[in-house]
Amino acid sequence: MKRNDSCWCGSGKKYKKCHLDFDERIDGMTFSKKKGQLKPPHKLINNAGDIEKIKRAAEINTGALDLAGSLVKAGIDTLKINDAVHEFIVGHGGHPSCLDFEGFPKSICISVNDVVCHGIPSAETILQDGDILNIDITTDVDGFFADASRMFTVGKISPEAEKLVRVTKEIMEVGIAAAKAWHFVGDIGAACGKLAHENGYSVVTDLGGHGVGKDFHLEPFVSHDCASETGMLLVPGMVLTVEPMINAGKKNVVVDEDDGWTVYTEDGSLSAQWEKTILITENGVEVLAS
Ligand code: MF3
Ligand code: CO
Ligand code: CO
Numbered sequence: 001m002k003r004n005d006s007c008w009c010g011s012g013k014k015y016k017k018c019h020l021d022f023d024e025r026i027d028g029m030t031f032s033k034k035k036g037q038l039k040p041p042h043k044l045i046n047n048a049g050d051i052e053k054i055k056r057a058a059e060i061n062t063g064a065l066d067l068a069g070s071l072v073k074a075g076i077d078t079l080k081i082n083d084a085v086h087e088f089i090v091g092h093g094g095h096p097s098c099l100d101f102e103g104f105p106k107s108i109c110i111s112v113n114d115v116v117c118h119g120i121p122s123a124e125t126i127l128q129d130g131d132i133l134n135i136d137i138t139t140d141v142d143g144f145f146a147d148a149s150r151m152f153t154v155g156k157i158s159p160e161a162e163k164l165v166r167v168t169k170e171i172m173e174v175g176i177a178a179a180k181a182w183h184f185v186g187d188i189g190a191a192c193g194k195l196a197h198e199n200g201y202s203v204v205t206d207l208g209g210h211g212v213g214k215d216f217h218l219e220p221f222v223s224h225d226c227a228s229e230t231g232m233l234l235v236p237g238m239v240l241t242v243e244p245m246i247n248a249g250k251k252n253v254v255v256d257e258d259d260g261w262t263v264y265t266e267d268g269s270l271s272a273q274w275e276k277t278i279l280i281t282e283n284g285v286e287v288l289a290s
Contacts, residue, residue, distance in 0.1 A: 054145070189227075203245070212241055
């Protein structure tokens with residue numbers, strides 16, 4: 001690309017006034033093979049217009065999570081929460097991205113107690129006093145996606161469950177704080193893993209976070225327990241999720257053989273997860289969906 005060409009990012013600006021310095025900075029870096037360090041491809045970089053579109057999806061997604069949380073109470077079945085959230089998202093001009101995603105049968109994921117993630121809402125899953133649950137919602141509008149999840153609790157929960165939910169949120173936050181432009185994605189997993197292990201918890205590594213924005217799941221894979229300075233270089237304009245899945249017991253997970261989706265802890269221990277969609281900027285991160 002020449003200096004006076006229109007920049008590859010789609011901003012409409014000249015390359016020399018847009019991503020020329022950016023490309024030169026990346027080309028001047030050395031990437032360690034041993035650490036699995038990778039250059040970020042241009043397709044992962046979002047311009048200002050792309051970010052605005054992700055924010056539109058995020059606004060609906062945040063409202064959907066607020067609504068879902070307001071419905072959590074003992075006695076409600078998780079299908080009712082799914083159906084109300086579906087109506088909300090569609091009513092606000094969004095699309096619930098989970099519906100039919102690789103055959104997923106419902107609009108959102110609701111994962112109770114020992115369910116790690118991808119719990120399928122069901123009339124048979126009735127929330128009970130003492131339960132902890134993750135509600136994970138993704139919304140797309142005009143081809144752009146925002147993905148976030150939160151934990152909720154029902155009635156009086158055990159001190160162990162309370163701590164797991166609270167510390168898992170802190171684990172997500174330290175992961176987000178470790179995400180820095182011109183550093184590597186592995187820094188996120190190093191920070192998350194450290195805090196998890198300090199608390200005696202295990203980190204699920206079969207699943208992780210991901211790039212998001214122009215599609216539901218993009219590169220890079222975001223591990224929540226790995227060595228620092230590994231994986232893809234983070235650069236301004238990248239959008240990704242940080243979504244640690246933390247188990248009170250062992251890290252091993254199993255997928256339900258019948259439905260092909262529900263991920264459980266193998267040992268039956270409690271699991272918690274929080275997720276935000278973040279934008280990498282030159283001076284830190286901006287939370288786009290939470
Ligand atoms: N929202 C989940 C994530 O955080 C993905 C759910 S995929 C589904 O990446 F098919 F289970 F809905
Ligand atoms: Co999600
Ligand atoms: Co996600």
